[in-house]
Amino acid sequence: MNILLYALATIAAGALAVRVPLGDREDPVRRAFAVFTSVLCVSYFGFTLYLLPGLGAFKYLHAGAGAFLPLALLVFVDRFFWQPGAPHDPRVRTLSVATPLVTLAFAAIDAVFYRDTPRASIPEVVFAVYVFGAFLVPLHRLWQFHESTEHRVERARIRYLAALAGLAIGFSGVEALARSIGGLPDQVSFWAFPAMVQGAFPPLGAIFASIFVYFLYQIITVYRLLDLAEIFSRMAAVAVSGSLLVGIDALSAASLLGEYPIHGTFQVFLASCLFLLAYDPLRKQLETWAGRIFNRRGQRLQETLQELDVAMVRALSIDGLTHEMLTRFVASGRIPVASIFLWDEERRTYRLVAERGTREQPPIMQVARQPFTDGFASGQRSYIRAVLARQQARHTGRAEDTEVRLRLLEAMNADVAVPFMSGDVVIGWLTLRDEEELESFTAEDVARLVHTAARASVILENLHGFEKLKEEHRLAALGTMAAGLAHEIRNPLAGIKGAAQYLQAGREGPDAEMVKIIVDEVDRLNQVVSQFLDYARPMQLHLEETDVASLVGTVMGVINAQGLPPNVRLAEEHALDRPPLPVDAPKLKQVLLNLCQNGLQAMKHGGTLTLHTRVGRLRDPKARYAPAIEVAVEDTGSGIAPEDLDKLFVPFFTTRHDGTGLGLAISRRIVQAHGGELDVSSTVGKGTTFTVRIPLRSPSEPAIGADEGVKGQAAG
16 A cells, blocks of 8 residues: 555656646746656655565665755745845755765765664664755745745745645654664565555655645646645545544444444445435535635635626626626625726727725726737636736746736736636626735636636626617617608708798898808708718618729719818828628718718818728627728828717717717718728827728628637737
């Protein structure tokens, strides 16, 4: 049994030594871990062979590799907690010199003078004192980091880590001491020999060393210290369950096994089966109890998420869903600040839609798509601020993107962000700040948050579709009402205009001027009614293959024919090599003419109106960043005030005294009906650019595949 246990420890250490560096060969922490586990693997390999009869010489391999374990552990601890600009531990150099000398001296003296000693020789005792004394150096280094950090949570986790290392070292020392007492009998069977060599004490050192290495592996792979209280709570639940099973079996065996062996065996079997049947509900209750004792913070978050999973399905709107989520998080007492960002199609950014809690700084209201969401789109399940900080400190690739994401998390006052996904498209994210500082969310906490965010993503998609359907019904009702209203308005308008034109005939002077005003205002009101009808009625497209460059040329011709304002010139820039596109040419022409007219009116003192055509990509994540043809209308006019940019596409909002406020709203509806986008960017005093993007597919065709969309994010 001892041989099997040490062999398993050898295999586990060797596997981790090979696996961990593959994640990032340039990471010094991973390299230090690989060295430590390699040395541990060799040491246990030597002891595994030493337990076999006739292979006593392998104790030197075990001892020699074990002597380098304190040095390897010190290097790992020093590399893991090291901060840029801080000095490394000078004791690394001291142990690097002393360990080989002590090891060689021990091997030479013991092999020459004490080869036949049945138990521990004097050199072995001195050597063991040196090795276990050297282990105090990495433990002291851990304690130095414990004392230097100001974060209570990290201090607790360092104590857990030091305690686990101390248990592995302490039990290994007790085992070595037990092996040094007494001698081996002359005749020992093959199966009894390993137990005799091991000594009276069970191999707890190897067990705790394996657990310690596994924890270090978890720390390496997630770039953070684990909350060991969570794992202790699980271990406590398993230990209690195992104790109950052993107790039940022991009582069954004690009651009948001696007198009726067959009956007793059957009763033990039956009792074990009954325990296993009742174990599942019992396990959940045991885990809950253990969590409340050892991991109260994690248990509090788990209970909140369980309640939230049930409550989310009752949400009837996106606002209701966000309110339910954030209110429950903050009410739990575990999360002081929570917020939700969702994709805003109007602004083409991710916008803060809801927030709860008290923060120390004003919230950031909008976040651009790149590079913050690129990690989510490529498969990352979360951003953890402590992890990003450690990655940045180690310079482990993509340092620029990591720095941007870290700064944005800090601006959002968040310790963790988990995305809302629609397939491989990021539709938003949830950010949380913990009540504690630094690495307060464990891997299990994050996994639970990811699960809840995935459920919320499905609900968000359903609610978005429901609200879109309500908007379509509202517009349909508005269109029906508008048609009737337009009929009732246009008839009186026609009468008013006809009477005014009759009075206008043959009149001169002030009376004629007043009548002309009546006619002009009637025409303007009729135009408003017509545009209102265009906006309210359902958009119907008549698609036909159209060369976009030729369409732009036609628009330029119409603008020239209407006459340009003084000191204004037109320019074209084409970069298209695409075949004709299925669009509604008259409606798209209407959009471009409207944008050009707006640009000309903005250049009262002259300037240049330029129409650019090129191939680009849609900006909307829900459209999978599909390839698109872009037509940009750029003017060098006065620009648009920042406070007006968000209102430009709102119906009836206008910055001109003679405008209706419906031209841009109708233009965006036409573009969106094509499956495209209409965006605006402006700088006061320098000019404005309206960009129309029409996807390289008809609106009825399926969207582009996810892989191609992700590859094109940078080009968008």
